[in-house]
Amino acid sequence: MSTNTNKLKILNDPVYGFITTPNSLIFDIIEHPYFQRLRRVTQMGLSNLVYPGANHTRFHHAIGCMHLMEKAVQVLRTKKVLISTDEATALYLAILLHDIGHGAFSHALENSIVDHISHEEISLKFMHVLNKEFEGKLNLAIEIFTGKYHRKFFNQLISSQLDIDRLDYLKRDSFYTGVTEGNISSDRIIAMMHVKNDELVIEHKGIYSVENFIIARRLMYWQVYLHKTSLVAESMLVGILKRAKELAKKGVELPATKPLYYFLYNQISKENFTDQTLDIFSKLDDYDVLSAIKEWTNHQDKVLSKLSQMLMNRNLLKIEIQDTAFTKGYQQKIIDKIQNKLQLSKTDLSYFIFTDSVSNQAYNTQKPIKILTKKQELKELAKASDQLNLQTLTKPVIKYYFCYPKKLILD
Template sequence: MKKKKPNKLKILNDPIYGFIQIPNTLIFDIIEHPYFQRLRRITQMGFSNLVYPGANHTRFHHALGCMHLMQKAVRVLRFKQIEISAEEENALYIAILLHDIGHGAYSHALEHSIVSGISHEEISLKFMKKLNTEFNGQLSLAIEIFEGDYHRNFLGQLISSQLDIDRLDYLKRDSFYTGVTEGNISSDRLIAMMNVKEDELVIEQKGIYSVEKFLIARRLMYWQVYLHKTGLVAENMLVNVLSRAKELAGKGVELYASSSLKYFLYNQINEENFNDETLNRFATLDDYDVLSAIKEWVYHDDKVLSLLSKMIIDRKLLRVEMQQKEFKETEINKRLTKVAKKLVLTKEEVKFFVFTKKILNQAYQQDKPIFILNKKGKIKDIAKASDQLNLQALTNPVIKYFICYPK
């Protein structure tokens, strides 16, 4: 009897967009690959669910949403007589699908603690190159566009710019799952207004208000969600837990961890030695490894590791104060001395519990402008084309400083 071929032209149901179609068998095979399936086990928003209980969606969700929006963008641009070949179309779907594949467990926390000197974008590229070998070079054009090396500039802008498909999905998705309605942008309208002029991705004049709303929504989402003080303190505590674990591992202290997490704790990983074995180990590391380790570390003999882990698991987080000015050295030292005395910690240990950092929010960067196409066919930077005075204000970076210490 002839073996039945599996059906690879699937339809998925997304809570935001409804049905999402997988366009072809190559993309189906990429989605099925263990590298991509790992994204199901990596949350899109790290510890934001400690603030917004609904924010449990994953990078997997987001990547599929991006692919869906990219399909819409290709349809819109072709309707407007912009030539996009079948190869370019497929490369766009692959590039947007894999743009976040290099994110580590709990997203950015890993980059700042147990893997040093290599960003998630660089790891994404390593994954894409490895997959390209496995798929006999079928990802070459996607990689070229992803790296910004392709001769058609606007294709790269769909993947990475200030109004790219990535942002159109994550703002809408994060707004949906957190319940923060201020971030709910009209991605459909923004895509419908897209066009190409002089090889630049532009938005037609009648879409100017949708762009303004998008920029303001982005600013509000940063203050209300991504830079929410409780989320910030939780992420920094996670960085500190992993840094402490890495420090102890360096001294040969025995730590409970999965084999994947152990590899990164007991080896110095950086850009130079990030080889194929490291990549395969990284591909098996996800949020579950980190969380299960932290649950065990609650009972570890090391006071710093144990206390920080317990605070995270029980959601008894450090207190956080935020202000416009830098904290004075005397104020920080006073806190350090007080906490060291209270918790009986050394000068080095107390720095895991008392620390200051700064955050920056810039809704619009004029060095990578969003162009508006006016009725005369001229293109103009949104900051100059808009009659909204506050849009110019959005180009100024806002810096805030925060201090964390035990309650």
């Protein structure tokens, strides 16, 4: 790269307007192939099957988070919170890279591609490799990301109930889906941030904005992230990858790009997730998965081909959702009816008929948001709030869903 390259680029973001890269190190990280991959990983999985505008990527989100972190640093500095240039850069790097470990289609395939290794763990692996490449310039960012830095509020900015990550994704996802209930005032919340006893707190004037944030998050989960059509589509996507891996295990040949082929034909877990594996993972994105599914629509395996056809054509399974678990009797009645018609084995049938549950907790009192009162005392949000009974939002809400074919699907 030429030494004359202008590294203080301006990006035009539809949510915040112009975003400037803070320094040349940040620019070089953004330019890195590991980070550029995020342009090819959708932020919201298959939510675009419900909200056609939801096609934004992890790249959009990460850049937005960096922008909001800059604002937070500026606000805290004006309130006499000392943050050095190195600490500020480390915060930008940590938030920029917090999602770099997401696999194709984000959360939908978290346990389908690799076994029992979270995207946070993969993010950390990426950060360590980048740190070597950039000669230790990410040391402080890694300390903050892992919560090992002595100033604890830095980690709260990255990961807490009112972190920069949530402030961006709620506003961004609301914008791209058109679900206005999620449109929080991230600027207002950031303007109300302060630090007391090394804790990230919100000044009392910001309490209504925080209440609105909690409500918006709850509504976005039920209306968008856990929308029943998204649930059934993502379950089918997981089923497709599960079937493909089963066939791969039996030695059945499956058309796939090299990165996807590697993860289909190798059992990857924490124990054998090497730097070489990471490099292959860095080349795997939504395009690999979608192109494979298009190919698999014509595969000789009936289950794989039918699931692939259904997903590609948005001919999804029927989904019922309710507050109580579906009785065994009700499930068996539908299973018997379909099994008699389709003559499928129990294993094959489980790809088309299944039940599961989802849970949403709007506010977790175990990791409380602290409000700084006029008397400079700290109060937990649920106790400081006078307008809203937040206690009702602290209980996890569980919903159960049951999926099965709308009609005969293997004719």
